[in-house]
Amino acid sequence: MAQRGYCGIGIYNPKKDLNVGGLYRHAFVFGAAFAFTIGGRYGKHAADTVAAGRHLPVYEHADWEHFLSCLPVDAILCGIEIMPGAESLLEFEHPERAVYLLGAEDTGLGDEQLAACEHVVQIETRFSMNVASTAAVVLYDRDAKAKRR
Numbered sequence: 001m002a003q004r005g006y007c008g009i010g011i012y013n014p015k016k017d018l019n020v021g022g023l024y025r026h027a028f029v030f031g032a033a034f035a036f037t038i039g040g041r042y043g044k045h046a047a048d049t050v051a052a053g054r055h056l057p058v059y060e061h062a063d064w065e066h067f068l069s070c071l072p073v074d075a076i077l078c079g080i081e082i083m084p085g086a087e088s089l090l091e092f093e094h095p096e097r098a099v100y101l102l103g104a105e106d107t108g109l110g111d112e113q114l115a116a117c118e119h120v121v122q123i124e125t126r127f128s129m130n131v132a133s134t135a136a137v138v139l140y141d142r143d144a145k146a147k148r149r
Contacts, residue, residue, distance in 0.1 A: 005096030007142060008075075009135055010036030012064070012113055013104040022132025023102070028055050030139035036060070038067045064112065075099045079117035080138055081109050086122035094142045095119075102131050 009032050014020050020037055027035035036059040061067040071077065076095035080102045101117065103109035114120060123129060123137055 005098070006033035006072075007094070007098040007100060007139070008032055008034040008036060008072075009100040009102070009139060010038065010059075011040075011102045011104065011131055012037075012109055013039040013107065014131065015040075015105045016131075019105060019131040022130075023135045024058060026132060026136040026139055030136070030143055032056065032139060034059060036067070039063055068116065071099060072097065076119065077101060077117045079103075079109050079114055079120040080122070080134060081114065081120055082122045082125075082128060083114075083120065086120045089121050089123045089138065089141055092119070092121050092141075094145060098142070100135070100138055102134055105131055 009023065009027050011020060011023060014037055020040070024035050026032075034057040038061045040060070059070065061070065075097045076099070078095065078098050078100050080100055095118075101109065101113060103113070109117075121138070123134060129137070
């Protein structure tokens, strides 16, 4: 049976093009409906070896306000951040219509972004992970849990 709903995934104010490209590639590989950036300080997406933008919508929002104005109707914004009180990815039930938001490599998500998220989820690791790798783990977890239903 096909999975219901959709997901999108992106990075707020990304710093490194390798992470943007990697995130785009993982979005395509794991079947996300779209990928995005908000702001950013990066250049060409060198790690996007599948040219994900040719296969799924990729949005580059100029700022936070523009991103919020473009969220799909009834989508649930889920922040991915290591912080006290965050839900464990192991126990997290992915919403049917999820938009996953990751923070920049050096600053993470800010208070304004975290306040807008209905869920804040963390991957429990010994150290912080690379942003693109984090995207892959979150998307894999969504896909694996959907297949077990």
